[in-house]
Amino acid sequence: MSKVLRLMTGVLGISVVVACGSSSDESSSSVAPSTTQSMATTTAVSTSTTTTSTTTMPIQQAQSMILFDFNDQNDVSDWFNQNDTVMGGVSDSATTWVDGHLVFSGNLSLDNNGGFTSTFGPINDQLPTLISGAEAIVVTARGDGKTYLMQIRNYDNTRYIQRFTTVADVEQDYELPLADFESVDWRLSVIPNAAPIDTTTIAQLGFYLLDKQVGPFELAISIIRTNVET
Numbered sequence: 001m002s003k004v005l006r007l008m009t010g011v012l013g014i015s016v017v018v019a020c021g022s023s024s025d026e027s028s029s030s031v032a033p034s035t036t037q038s039m040a041t042t043t044a045v046s047t048s049t050t051t052t053s054t055t056t057m058p059i060q061q062a063q064s065m066i067l068f069d070f071n072d073q074n075d076v077s078d079w080f081n082q083n084d085t086v087m088g089g090v091s092d093s094a095t096t097w098v099d100g101h102l103v104f105s106g107n108l109s110l111d112n113n114g115g116f117t118s119t120f121g122p123i124n125d126q127l128p129t130l131i132s133g134a135e136a137i138v139v140t141a142r143g144d145g146k147t148y149l150m151q152i153r154n155y156d157n158t159r160y161i162q163r164f165t166t167v168a169d170v171e172q173d174y175e176l177p178l179a180d181f182e183s184v185d186w187r188l189s190v191i192p193n194a195a196p197i198d199t200t201t202i203a204q205l206g207f208y209l210l211d212k213q214v215g216p217f218e219l220a221i222s223i224i225r226t227n228v229e230t
Helices: 002-019 025-029 032-059 129-133
Strands: 066-069 080-081 092-098 101-108 117-120 137-144 147-152 159-165 171-177 180-183 202-209 215-227
Touching: 066 129, 080 092, 080 215, 092 117, 092 202, 101 117, 117 147, 129 202, 137 147, 159 171, 171 215
Parallel strands: none
Antiparallel strands: 066 215, 080 117, 092 101, 101 215, 117 202, 137 171, 137 215, 147 159, 147 202, 159 180
């Protein structure tokens, strides 16, 4: 009876050592069930390592890049307009700077078979690098309720367009997915079955107003940037 009591007391003592997590090497080596506990501990450490690696991955991803901002009036000095006057029309437009915005404004007319106005940024050999890895181009602008067209022009003179409809008197982001840009000819007519846009040869960005939206218009753009999905 006393031997059984001593044995039970010894087992109880071992249980207390395991429960208390003794740091003693001698205590750890004397407990046979510690193999299972060590495996569980190893698994927990391995899982923790994997989680840490996953957490740090977004740091290596591409970041949104600013293509154009208009903090200073000199930021619009290289932009220029092209209107239907080149083909006999009478529409007019201007590109100016007002309070941190590029302002594309004017009047669209269909007289003399006209019907378009546009503004274009400078040729920029940094655009391919800045747009690399992007999912979309985001235009932050205050509109007038009209639908504008953004054009991307490549060095080989191929053109791609996408429309966006603005909200009057509200400044907001307009996200234009690169995959949704359509290839067009010089008349802005869509080319069927054309190759998708090659972002490695992008040279210039621009904006149009057309689609018979006659009358005065104004689009105020504060920034043009890329959007990168994370």
